[in-house]
Amino acid sequence: MSNFPAILTDExxxxxxxxFRNALFSLDKKVIDKDNFVHLTKIYSGTKQLDIRNKILxxxxxxxxxxxxxxxxxxxxxxxxxxxxxxxxxGLSKFISEKEIEKLLQxxxxxxxxxxxxxxxxYQEYELLxxxxxxxxxxxxxxxxxxxxxxxxxxxQYNAMPEAFKGHFMxxxxxxxxxxxxxxxxxxxxxxxxxxx
Numbered sequence: 001m002s003n004f005p006a007i008l009t010d011e012x013x014x015x016x017x018x019x020f021r022n023a024l025f026s027l028d029k030k031v032i033d034k035d036n037f038v039h040l041t042k043i044y045s046g047t048k049q050l051d052i053r054n055k056i057l058x059x060x061x062x063x064x065x066x067x068x069x070x071x072x073x074x075x076x077x078x079x080x081x082x083x084x085x086x087x088x089x090x091g092l093s094k095f096i097s098e099k100e101i102e103k104l105l106q107x108x109x110x111x112x113x114x115x116x117x118x119x120x121x122x123y124q125e126y127e128l129l130x131x132x133x134x135x136x137x138x139x140x141x142x143x144x145x146x147x148x149x150x151x152x153x154x155x156x157q158y159n160a161m162p163e164a165f166k167g168h169f170m171x172x173x174x175x176x177x178x179x180x181x182x183x184x185x186x187x188x189x190x191x192x193x194x195x196x197x
Contacts, residue, residue, distance in 0.1 A: 003031050004031050004032070004033075004036040004039070005023035005024075005027065007019055007020050007023045008020070008023055008024060008027070008039050008040070008043065009036070009039045011042070015043070015047055015049055015052060021052075024043070024052065024055060024056075025055060027055075027059060029059055029062050032059060032060070032062075032063065034065050037060060037063060037065055037068070038067070040056045040059060040060060041056075041060070041067075041068075041071050043056060044056040044057070044071075044075070050081075050084075053075075053079070053084065054084055054087070057075060057079075057084060057087040057088055057091070058087055058133070058175045060072075060091055061087055061088075061090040061091035063091075064094050064095075066095075068091060068094075068095075069092065069094075069095035069096075071091075072088050072089075072091035072092035072095070073088075073092055075088035075091075076088040076089055076092055076104065081125065082108070082111065082112060082115070082125055082128075082129060083125060083128035083129055083131075083134060085108060086129060086134050086135060086138070087133075087134070087175075089101070089104065089105075089138070090133075090134070090137065090138060093138065093141075093142060098142070098144050098146065101144060101146055101147075102144070102145075102146040105146045105147070105149070105150050108150065109149070109150055109153055112150070112153055112154065112157065113153070113157075115157070116157050116160070120161065121161060121162075121165050123158070123161060123165035123166065123168065126154055126157065126158040126161075127158075127168070127169055127170060127171065128171060129151075129154045130151075130154055130155065130158065130170075130171075131170065131171025131172070131175065132170075132171060132172050132173040133171060133172070133173055133174065133175040134171065135147060135150060135151040135154060136151065137173065138151075139151050162193055164189045164190055164192065164193035165190065165193075167180050167181070168180060168181050168186045168189075169181075
């Protein structure tokens, strides 16, 4: 019997409930199985909360239950943030061919390139895409050219930013946030940059 938290199976519980959030954000992927993962897909489909959707994508992208193909496909279409699209694609890649992935990434790369114009200092999104659980993971696991090209584009756009926006944090292979500077240091660097403009 898995120790899947009962609170996550109760559809009457509000997602703002502290116990619900604690249960979800401390959930270990080891307790997820073919019988209980559907509770997570239901929560994902029913929430507008970005952090909850993000957490569920990062919990489920380890699994290959056949029903997840449809889930990840829909998540890929639904998500607007590029890092969350990549988390959905990490799950979807277990089910679809390199050709199909390549097609999805062509559009993704166009959006990515527009980001450089619309939000030139969007270092958070670049760091998430460069995270060890994101594009580098996909390149290492599949070795597909389309993943390599997308990662190359991310790195090029990242490197084109002023130094003030680089090296503030990184994401480890478990998708955890690691600060490389204190919030104060980051804030001062970025303020200085804008003051000099």
